[in-house]
Amino acid sequence: MDIRFEKREHLKEKPDQKNLGFGKYMTDYMFVMDWDREKEWHDARIVPHEPMLLDPACVALHYAQETFEGMKAYRTKEGKIQLFRPEMNAKRMIKSNERLCMPPVPVDMFVEAVEELVKVEKDWVPSEPETSLYIRPFMFATESSLGVHMASAYKFVVICTPVGAYYAEGVNPVRILVEDELVRAVKGGTGFTKCGGNYAASILGQVKAEKQGCTQVLWLDGVERKYVEEVGTMNIMFKIAGEIYTAPIEGTVLPGVTRDSIIHILKDWGYKVNETRLSVDDLMKAGHDGTLEEAFGTGTAAVISPVGEFVYKDDKVTVNDFKTGELTQKLYDYLTGIQWGSVEDKYHWTVEVC
Numbered sequence: 001m002d003i004r005f006e007k008r009e010h011l012k013e014k015p016d017q018k019n020l021g022f023g024k025y026m027t028d029y030m031f032v033m034d035w036d037r038e039k040e041w042h043d044a045r046i047v048p049h050e051p052m053l054l055d056p057a058c059v060a061l062h063y064a065q066e067t068f069e070g071m072k073a074y075r076t077k078e079g080k081i082q083l084f085r086p087e088m089n090a091k092r093m094i095k096s097n098e099r100l101c102m103p104p105v106p107v108d109m110f111v112e113a114v115e116e117l118v119k120v121e122k123d124w125v126p127s128e129p130e131t132s133l134y135i136r137p138f139m140f141a142t143e144s145s146l147g148v149h150m151a152s153a154y155k156f157v158v159i160c161t162p163v164g165a166y167y168a169e170g171v172n173p174v175r176i177l178v179e180d181e182l183v184r185a186v187k188g189g190t191g192f193t194k195c196g197g198n199y200a201a202s203i204l205g206q207v208k209a210e211k212q213g214c215t216q217v218l219w220l221d222g223v224e225r226k227y228v229e230e231v232g233t234m235n236i237m238f239k240i241a242g243e244i245y246t247a248p249i250e251g252t253v254l255p256g257v258t259r260d261s262i263i264h265i266l267k268d269w270g271y272k273v274n275e276t277r278l279s280v281d282d283l284m285k286a287g288h289d290g291t292l293e294e295a296f297g298t299g300t301a302a303v304i305s306p307v308g309e310f311v312y313k314d315d316k317v318t319v320n321d322f323k324t325g326e327l328t329q330k331l332y333d334y335l336t337g338i339q340w341g342s343v344e345d346k347y348h349w350t351v352e353v354c
């Protein structure tokens with residue numbers, strides 16, 4: 001790809017790596033390219049990260065034709081910078097785009113855009129423990145038109161932000177509200193895609209959860225409100241009587257890159273992983289009878305996030321005395337060890353950028 005570079009006059013001051021939070025500071029540059037029917041993808045460029053000019057009638061602002069991805073660049077002890085399974089993000093975005101009638105960004109173009117931007121922004125990849133450069137590729141319809149139809153013009157953009165832990169709790173257990181009224185996804189809908197609309201519809205649940213002292217929502221299936229599916233910003237796994245349970249990828253749950261990696265690792269470690277529907281009643285029962293040994297979320301932003309308590313209607317169960325479980329910690333250490341380069345990457349998941 002031919003990528004034009006536009007230098008900015010002044011580089012921004014870098015934030016304190018010990019207080020990054022999540023997604024608060026944007027780096028100096030962004031990658032942008034445009035699509036229209038005639039030229040398809042064109043004018044690839046790395047330009048200063050600045051506000052963009054959009055027509056108020058642009059389709060994405062009205063009908064949410066928008067998809068995105070989340071990935072990270074990690075700095076190893078030796079100072080190298082690496083990505084984690086970037087092709088999986090590229091392929092997932094193609095699937096999201098198919099569902100939202102948006103043009104695909106070919107895998108090699110997607111990965112090149114991310115790699116080239118990370119090379120330019122290498123000084124922004126933090127080195128403090130638990131920190132990384134979060135990368136947000138996204139695409140949206142730019143055509144200005146108020147008719148509901150497949151737009152004829154799009155922008156693919158990649159922005160970056162240095163981050164610490166996603167949750168204020170850090171890597172400590174979180175309390176989760178099981179949402180029994182609102183739904184996130186039904187088969188045939190967009191639940192398996194990473195599109196802004198899914199997250200917009202989840203915010204009311206998030207507000208309810210926060211009012212009840214919970215960090216996130218556990219969504220149930222949209223038809224019977226009976227089976228556990230995923231948490232607001234991550235997939236979820238349960239260790240019950242020694243076996244692992246997680247919702248299957250059948251159209252309503254996001255096919256997480258971290259989810260897939262953890263399933264691989266768990267199977268390699270000899271665990272039985274059941275990608276099957278688990279009812280919330282069985283989950284609560286396991287919590288009460290002591291067979292629910294651990295629960296944790298998996299996601300790029302959240303990494304591996306232990307769950308300390310589930311609140312469901314008038315009931316609640318505490319998991320592992322609200323402490324991070326042994327397996328959860330082991331998975332966190334192993335996965336992040338691969339990502340930060342301190343554990344041998346026997347799966348060849350990491351990709352060195354510079």
Ligand code: COI
Pocket residue numbers: 069070071199233234299300301302
């Ligand atoms: C991610 O884990 O990368 C996500 O996109 C979740 C989120 C912060 C919405």
